[in-house]
Amino acid sequence: MLSHYASRFLTRGSKRLPLPSRLYSSSTSATIRQHERQLKLALPAATYTLPYFWLRDHCRCPECYHPQTRQRLADTFTLPRDIRPSKVDCDQSGLHVVWPDGHKSDYGYDWVSMHGHQEEEAKKVSWQDTLAPTDTLRLWQAKDLKEQPRPRLTFGEVMESKEGLTKWLHRLEIDGVAFVDDVPTTLEATEQLARRLCFLRETHYSKGMWSFTADLAHADTAYTQLALDAHTDNTYFTEPSGLQMFHKLEFEGQGGDSLFVDGFAVAKQLKTTNPEAYETLTQTRIPTHSAGDEDVLIVPTPRSFPIFNHDPQTGDLFQVRYNNNDRSTLNHLPPDALDRFYDALFAWRKLLTDPANEYWDPLPPGRVVTFDNWRVLHGRSAFTGHRRICGAYFPWDDYKSRARTLRLSSAEKDLVL
Numbered sequence: 001m002l003s004h005y006a007s008r009f010l011t012r013g014s015k016r017l018p019l020p021s022r023l024y025s026s027s028t029s030a031t032i033r034q035h036e037r038q039l040k041l042a043l044p045a046a047t048y049t050l051p052y053f054w055l056r057d058h059c060r061c062p063e064c065y066h067p068q069t070r071q072r073l074a075d076t077f078t079l080p081r082d083i084r085p086s087k088v089d090c091d092q093s094g095l096h097v098v099w100p101d102g103h104k105s106d107y108g109y110d111w112v113s114m115h116g117h118q119e120e121e122a123k124k125v126s127w128q129d130t131l132a133p134t135d136t137l138r139l140w141q142a143k144d145l146k147e148q149p150r151p152r153l154t155f156g157e158v159m160e161s162k163e164g165l166t167k168w169l170h171r172l173e174i175d176g177v178a179f180v181d182d183v184p185t186t187l188e189a190t191e192q193l194a195r196r197l198c199f200l201r202e203t204h205y206s207k208g209m210w211s212f213t214a215d216l217a218h219a220d221t222a223y224t225q226l227a228l229d230a231h232t233d234n235t236y237f238t239e240p241s242g243l244q245m246f247h248k249l250e251f252e253g254q255g256g257d258s259l260f261v262d263g264f265a266v267a268k269q270l271k272t273t274n275p276e277a278y279e280t281l282t283q284t285r286i287p288t289h290s291a292g293d294e295d296v297l298i299v300p301t302p303r304s305f306p307i308f309n310h311d312p313q314t315g316d317l318f319q320v321r322y323n324n325n326d327r328s329t330l331n332h333l334p335p336d337a338l339d340r341f342y343d344a345l346f347a348w349r350k351l352l353t354d355p356a357n358e359y360w361d362p363l364p365p366g367r368v369v370t371f372d373n374w375r376v377l378h379g380r381s382a383f384t385g386h387r388r389i390c391g392a393y394f395p396w397d398d399y400k401s402r403a404r405t406l407r408l409s410s411a412e413k414d415l416v417l
């Protein structure tokens, strides 16, 4: 049985991959046609072209693919490039192939329908990430977060039950931002909560958890009382942190509210209203840096990235990198390209600061926010008085891995690899 989350990752827009357990368990209508270098397998929902060498290379028997490590054992390079099966047939359980040396390979229809090549482009399902990047996400505006407050998640629930943890990660994946309430207002408790999610990312700011006030302990605007426009952190890293967590531990003063904006939602608005600007911010690479502290001079490799980063295979937007404060000198653009870039930047910033897109939260002590730093921009209003925020950065891959393993069964894991 495929879980709710599995059927979610199989969905992309209105297109749905055939769910094997439902479609093929009693199927008798599979037919095979053999050709010179490949076979065509016709299943009720689609026909798949399966090249022989590819089939042999992807044999999933325990000799060819370690069932526990899920790594290839077959030696691709000793297989004859012109290999052809000596026998093929299919039944209810799938496609069966016998190779000239007697080796047998079995391919379930679920696996074939997940990975087999289809002429029609119906196949372009973003199962690669097991959660279709933009179609299953809830793109939001401020009113969506205000009017539809999700069931409250509490520290106790998240710390003590797998269900609570799963709910938390699910919200993070769907909305890109999630709140946990009733957290004890200490750095220690916040760290426990953080480590429940995943291990932390060390940076030049700290070894793990950080805790900051307006004292310029590090030479960065975050350590002042100034307002911060909506931005993502770490635009100067080759790989920006995947998640960021904030917990306001102490506050005596005025202002200092937190701002969140759904970067994917605003990107979509820009694409619709000003496709030329969207294209410019997809193509124009922007150099960035972090260099306030004496012993720090960080720039990414490659030296610059666009604001909108797309998966080259699917075209899906997967990462927004934007911090106007951390932009380096634009020295690589001729005047006409500079003009196009600045115009596009103004259009992006206009939408980012549209009150309809700005979700403001006073983030009272006890309420921890965690957000996807590749999607949701954050900021704050200026403040007076004393304010201490603690939190952490998390690596992207490890956060996503945690989320995936909570949402997928072992069988589903096999299916998507």
Ligand SMILES: C[N+](C)(C)CCCC[C@H](N)C(=O)O
Binding pocket: 205, 210, 212, 220, 221, 222, 232, 233, 234, 235, 323, 325, 326
């Ligand atoms: C979160 N912490 C207070 C540790 C650092 C804030 C750094 C903000 C910085 N300009 C950047 O984009 O990284």
Ligand SMILES: O=C(O)CCC(=O)C(=O)O
Binding pocket: 222, 228, 233, 257, 258, 378, 379, 380, 389
């Ligand atoms: O002070 C805040 O509320 C957030 C500052 C900030 O942007 C950061 O620490 O990354």
Ligand SMILES: [Fe+2]
Binding pocket: 222, 231, 232, 233, 378
């Ligand atoms: Fe920040």
